[in-house]
Amino acid sequence: MQSVERVFELLELITDAGGNVTLSELSSSTELPLPTIHRLLRTLVTLGYIRQLPNRRYALGPRLIRLGEAANQQLGAVARPQLKSLVDRLGETANMAVLDSDMVIYVAQVPSLHSMRMFTEVGRRAHTHATGVGKAILAQLDDETVRGIVHRSGMPVATPKSIGDVESLLLELKLIRERGYSIDEEEQEIGVRCFAMAVPDSPTPAAISVSGPVSRVDQSFAERAVPLLREAALAISAELNHQ
Numbered sequence: 001m002q003s004v005e006r007v008f009e010l011l012e013l014i015t016d017a018g019g020n021v022t023l024s025e026l027s028s029s030t031e032l033p034l035p036t037i038h039r040l041l042r043t044l045v046t047l048g049y050i051r052q053l054p055n056r057r058y059a060l061g062p063r064l065i066r067l068g069e070a071a072n073q074q075l076g077a078v079a080r081p082q083l084k085s086l087v088d089r090l091g092e093t094a095n096m097a098v099l100d101s102d103m104v105i106y107v108a109q110v111p112s113l114h115s116m117r118m119f120t121e122v123g124r125r126a127h128t129h130a131t132g133v134g135k136a137i138l139a140q141l142d143d144e145t146v147r148g149i150v151h152r153s154g155m156p157v158a159t160p161k162s163i164g165d166v167e168s169l170l171l172e173l174k175l176i177r178e179r180g181y182s183i184d185e186e187e188q189e190i191g192v193r194c195f196a197m198a199v200p201d202s203p204t205p206a207a208i209s210v211s212g213p214v215s216r217v218d219q220s221f222a223e224r225a226v227p228l229l230r231e232a233a234l235a236i237s238a239e240l241n242h243q
Contacts, residue, residue, distance in 0.1 A: 026058070090221070108122060133177060
């Protein structure tokens with residue numbers, strides 16, 4: 001049991017560090033003896049859950065991808081009924097995304113029936129700073145963690161309305177925490193607005209959103225959407241924690 005706990009501690013430390021670390025960085029982040037860390041890493045490398053890079057750093061391995069994809073599919077399956085309810089009540093596309101190696105990955109979507117609607121493929125990865133779901137997730141984290149995420153992933157400016165520097169992002173996250181939800185104000189795609197909310201107590205940082213053309217997704221839409229997003233996020237949280 002102790003070895004299992006130690007393995008998962010190392011995997012989480014590597015994940016928190018952005019996916020790859022040196023042996024000395026791991027040693028300084030845990031009270032485990034260096035020989036124990038080295039022994040566990042060798043075992044994980046042999047199994048394919050960790051890989052050693054040419055520069056001697058340790059990175060998450062390919063066998064974790066299959067586990068992560070299966071877990072993401074399960075999260076999507078849990079969320080889908082609530083996303084469908086949002087679409088039925090609001091008429092716009094609903095999505096769920098989770099934080100994955102400094103990016104967000106969309107794990108579920110129920111599309112709007114409108115011919116003009118937002119298109120985001122399940123499995124698509126996007127930067128956190130320029131998406132409603134990404135900002136909702138970042139708002140749940142402390143500022144130093146946010147700085148690390150955007151430093152590693154970069155802050156490309158997708159549209160003229162995208163946030164392009166970390167200080168502006170931190171100010172936006174402060175507002176999101178006070179307000180309780182985030183807005184993608186044409187930051188990912190011109191003409192598209194998105195309202196998003198984090199899923200509380202999710203086993204992995206997650207958020208849900210509703211998105212559509214700015215002509216339909218306006219202030220009056222927000223007044224209807226925000227309470228429904230909160231209701232859906234709480235329902236998804238309850239289902240995840242029940243399981």
